[in-house]
Amino acid sequence: MKITTQGNGIKIGTRLEGKIVDKMSKFDKYFGDEGSFNVRIRPEGGRMVVEVTLKLDGKIYRAEAVDEEILTAVDKTVDKLESQIRRQKTKFLKKKKDYPQIVNFLEEDNGADFDYEYEPEDKKITRRKTFELRPMTSEDAILQMEMLGHNFLVYLDAETDSVCVIYKRNDGNYGLLEPDY
DSSP: EEEEEEEEOOOOOOHHHHHHHHGGGGGGGTTTTTTOOOOOOOOEEEEEEEEEEEEEEEEEEEEEEEEEHHHHHHHHHHHHHHHHHOOOOHHHHTTHHHHHHHHHHHHTTTOOSOOOOOOOOOOOOOOOHHHHHHHOOOHHHHHHHHHHHHHHHHHETTOSSSSEEEETTSOOEEEEOOOOO
């Protein structure tokens, strides 16, 4: 398994990186070389934010935790990621052939117990909305989104002539989704 660590505003030494790799290695025996982890650490005030992204078979799982201590935040993030995988257990077991690595992880987990049963809910579309796509720049899209008080805006990019999505991130900055078709 490939584990990449990066620090934004913090230097990650080899000793800390080794400890992080040790904590992430619990997934190694299940995913082998197929999984790819990206661990990103950044300070936020007096606390450390740890983001872990798992890329496996074209699927992406992401977890984030905040704590005063880096290794405690890493532990919390690993627990959240494991919880996400467990919540998907029902879906994965129904599609065993599509997710063999995750099924192995769940079946060989030596009986770890959780106090909840996941029952998938039937989701349905409760509202449908149509709107006119107007060509605009990303800066105009941000302004329009802020004026509307929305978290995201779908628009037609005037420069690339493609449909894009601008969205507000948790850190207060903006993200841009540009489809490749």
